[in-house]
Amino acid sequence: MIHLNKIRGARRPDLAQVVEIDARITGLRKPAYWAGILRRYGGRDPGRFFLVSVLEKEVQGYVVGEVRDWEFGSAPCGWVFGIGVRPETRLRGTGTRLLEAICAALRRRGVQKVRTLLARDNALVLAFFRSQGMMAAPFIALERDL
Amino acid sequence: MKLQKNTMLALCGVLEFAAQPGRQLSAAEIAGKYGASAHHLAKVLGRLRRAGLVKAARGSGGGYRFSGNAKRVTLLDVIAVFETVGPKVPRAPRRELERAVDQVLAEIDATARATFSSITLETMLKIARRPKAAPGRES
Numbered sequence: 001m002i003h004l005n006k007i008r009g010a011r012r013p014d015l016a017q018v019v020e021i022d023a024r025i026t027g028l029r030k031p032a033y034w035a036g037i038l039r040r041y042g043g044r045d046p047g048r049f050f051l052v053s054v055l056e057k058e059v060q061g062y063v064v065g066e067v068r069d070w071e072f073g074s075a076p077c078g079w080v081f082g083i084g085v086r087p088e089t090r091l092r093g094t095g096t097r098l099l100e101a102i103c104a105a106l107r108r109r110g111v112q113k114v115r116t117l118l119a120r121d122n123a124l125v126l127a128f129f130r131s132q133g134m135m136a137a138p139f140i141a142l143e144r145d146l
Numbered sequence: 147m148k149l150q151k152n153t154m155l156a157l158c159g160v161l162e163f164a165a166q167p168g169r170q171l172s173a174a175e176i177a178g179k180y181g182a183s184a185h186h187l188a189k190v191l192g193r194l195r196r197a198g199l200v201k202a203a204r205g206s207g208g209g210y211r212f213s214g215n216a217k218r219v220t221l222l223d224v225i226a227v228f229e230t231v232g233p234k235v236p237r238a239p240r241r242e243l244e245r246a247v248d249q250v251l252a253e254i255d256a257t258a259r260a261t262f263s264s265i266t267l268e269t270m271l272k273i274a275r276r277p278k279a280a281p282g283r284e285s
Binding site for chain 2: 120121123126127129130131133135136
């Protein structure tokens with residue numbers, strides 16, 4: 001299969017489309033959140049990444065992540081905390097290539113491992129990360145009511 | 147976490163079929179590989195056939211082949227044909243401590259279900275083909 005999508009760093013004009021894709025997936029429009037993500041992850045910080053997959057000026061998907069040092073007692077590792085693909089263009093490898101791109105960028109920053117965290121009932125995205133070779137990490141997520 | 151013998155046999159059988167989608171495999175071939183009797187495996191395959199996961203092929207060659215979509219069928223889809231992952235029978239409200247233990251067991255069940263439902267047969271085959279990590283090294 002020939003992939004014509006280009007993966008590059010997100011820019012301000014991409015933001016409206018990223019907000020739209022996220023809203024279609026989650027049912028929530030969060031323009032202020034995404035503007036903040038662009039400010040913090042779309043800049044020059046070498047350990048932070050906000051990438052988009054673009055086909056003929058249309059954003060097909062996005063991925064956000066960063067290198068985190070010594071969180072939860074863990075050696076520096078990569079975290080992917082946001083990934084989304086336009087629902088009508090799924091199953092064409094966009095998510096896979098976005099994840100590969102951010103993993104390559106994280107590797108270049110010297111980390112050996114990438115992690116993510118998601119709701120256990122999010123079967124679709126869980127299955128995606130599993131298909132990319134991700135396994136359960138040696139951590140347990142905990143919470144309590146406040 | 148331990149699966150029943152039938153469930154393990156069914157999972158391995160379905161994965162054998164899914165790994166070679168174009169090929170018909172005989173029950174005896176798989177039974178021999180996993181140390182089960184052909185009779186026992188035939189019963190397991192019968193249940194998988196009724197669940198629509200395998201098809202019995204007629205003719206002199208006979209055998210079975212996979213009839214699902216390996217990218218969509220999850221481990222939970224196969225396991226659920228044979229056993230329930232989660233509370234077996236809803237229990238009546240009991241003593242405080244028993245309820246607290248039930249709460250922790252439910253947490254474990256929910257994690258097990260999420261794990262089984264997130265791994266498709268195709269992903270499982272990838273895991274099986276992946277080189278093993280060197281001993282002492284966390285993968």
